[in-house]
Amino acid sequence: MDKTSDFSAMSAEERRSYIAQTAGLSQKQQSLLCQEGGLSLEAADSMIDNVIGTYSLPIGVVRGLVVNGKEYLVPMVCEEPWVVSCAEKGAELAARCGGFHATYTGSIMISQIQLTKISNPRTACLKVLEHKQEILELANQADPILVSLGGGAFDVEAKPLDTEVGGMVIVQLLVDTKDAMGANAVNTMAEKAAPLLSKITGGKSYLRILSNLAVHRLARVGVSVSCDVLGGEEVVDGILTAHAFAYHDPFRACTSNKGTMNGASPVACATGNDIRALEAGAHAYASRSGVYRPLTYWERSVSGDLEGMIELPMAVGIVGGTTKTHPMAGLLLSIMKVTSAAELGMVIAATGLAENLWTLRTLATGGLQAEFVPSLERRLEQ
Structure with a gap:
């Protein structure tokens, strides 16, 4: 035909x-x-x-x-x-x-946690990375099924932002979502890790949500x-x-x-x-x-x-x-x-x-x- x-x-x-x-x-x-x-x-x-x-x-x-x-x-x-x-x-x-x-390149999504009211954002970023393993373990508790399938959070990134409302730190969880798009999983992981990140940095957590700019996917x-x-x-x-x-x-x-x-x-x-x-x-x-x-x-x-x-x-x-x-x-x-x-x-x-x-x-x-x-x-x- x-x-x-x-x-x-x-x-x-x-x-x-x-x-x-x-x-x-x-x-x-x-x-x-x-x-x-x-x-x-x-x-x-x-x-x-x-x-x-x-x-x-x-x-x-x-x-x-x-x-x-x-x-x-x-x-x-x-x-x-x-x-x-x-x-x-x-x-x-x-x-x-x-x-x-x-x-x-792989089914990797970015989950972002915004931390505000931080006087020294760059120092706070270092503190976050020092607690990387603890953060990942806590985040992965949010989706044990995904982890059992070989996915889950596997890396942590932190970056300072200087803004008109003050300095802040953006923490990014890198999450392998396998065959799912993964929005719910990464959002839940961000919410799970947010209280610990506030404790580590002394900041206040606001937004906890995925990024649709999937540069690792x-x-x-x-x-x-x-x-x-x-x-x-x-x-x-x-x-x-x-x-x-x-x-x-x-x-x-x-x-x-x-x-x-x-x-x-x-x-x-x-x-x-x-x-x-x-x-x-x-x-x-x-x-x-x-x-x-x-x-x-x-x-x-x-x-x-x-x-x-x-x-x-x-x-x-x-x-x-x-x-x-x-x-x-x-x-x-x-x-x-x-x-x-x-x-x-x-x-x-x-x-x-x-x-x-x-x-x-x-x-x-x-x-x-x-x-x-x-x-x-x-x-x-x-």
């Missing part, structure tokens, strides 16, 4: 049947997929406050995304036309050249696409010119990153992960140099081919939270056939890079409206 035209020409029911067969879904899973929204009012009421109903969004699927030699079906939940098609076409270009190669993905597959040297020139625009202009970089997250965020949404945390971390990471830059980077190889990469904070999980309470999230994770948070993170980042690849190619060869508006109008006429 052609990965674009034939699948798009199918009815929604035919596509669903194809995915069910390809992913090996059980009859129960197929029945869930047929339920519009896939979320009962009772389940919704257990997820958020003040529930009055549910709200459905389309589920699309990208076929043929190859990461580290494995081919994935990637579900995407979003409302914007063309997003799924862009990701799939970018994935197809990459697959023709061996696919994406990816690494993951990065998905790194690269791809090399031949000049011939892209359509020639002129196309490579166009992509690099478009990238240079984004790299040197934050107004363009913002839209470029929105496009990249068009690929990443719908996969996170489909799998029950926190898209607001993912977006916040991504855009903060894009500013880490002091200048807002694109999340992707593109360059020409010695042989004239296009090489690209993305590096994203990737605080996602496959257990706990919405992945457990929303039945559709569990089903879509099973369609992906990922077995760890690391694998999911790499697939999400690769989808973002695929999205950016095809978007830049399209912008460099005529524009998004010229490519997609006619097909959208044909769909609306049917």
Whole structure:
């Protein structure tokens, strides 16, 4: 089957049947997929406050995304036309050249405890580090299950801050959350350790919460696409010119990153992960140099081919939270056939890079409206 035209020409029911067969879904899973929204009012009421109903969004699927030699079906939940098609076409270009190669730095989250009313913050930082082992032991008492699975708090950092309301110390617990996103775990650990830290420093503890700038939890993905597959040297020139625009202009970089997250965020949404945390971390990471830059980077190889990469904070999980309470999230994770948070993170980042690849190619060869508006109008006429 052609990965674009034939699948798009199918009815929604035919596509669903194809995915069910390809992913090996059980009859129960197929029945869930047929339920519009896939979320009962009772389940919704257990997820958020003040529930009055549910709200459905389309589920699309990208076929043929190859990461580290494995081919994935990637579900995407979003409302914007063309997003799924862009990701799939970018994935197809990459697959023709061996696919994406990816690494993951580990499921490490940062938990922060703010200590105020400290006259000598730098001295207080030293005192905190002297009690590192005691702090870790206390923090890990907050989540013995995580510790039993090989995770938990494993390091302590402390830094002074000089602010307009006085000096303070920020203590950071580094926590391996394994296959969970881990927000609840790291928040609880911060609350558990706060009284001890107040005693050690003589300060008053205020905020005790995770950071969504997950710099120790990065998905790194690269791809090399031949000049011939892209359509020639002129196309490579166009992509690099478009990238240079984004790299040197934050107004363009913002839209470029929105496009990249068009690929990443719908996969996170489909799998029950926190898209607001993912977006916040991504855009903060894009500013880490002091200048807002694109999340992707593109360059020409010695042989004239296009090489690209993305590096994203990737605080996602496959257990706990919405992945457990929303039945559709569990089903879509099973369609992906990922077995760890690391694998999911790499697939999400690769989808973002695929999205950016095809978007830049399209912008460099005529524009998004010229490519997609006619097909959208044909769909609306049917």
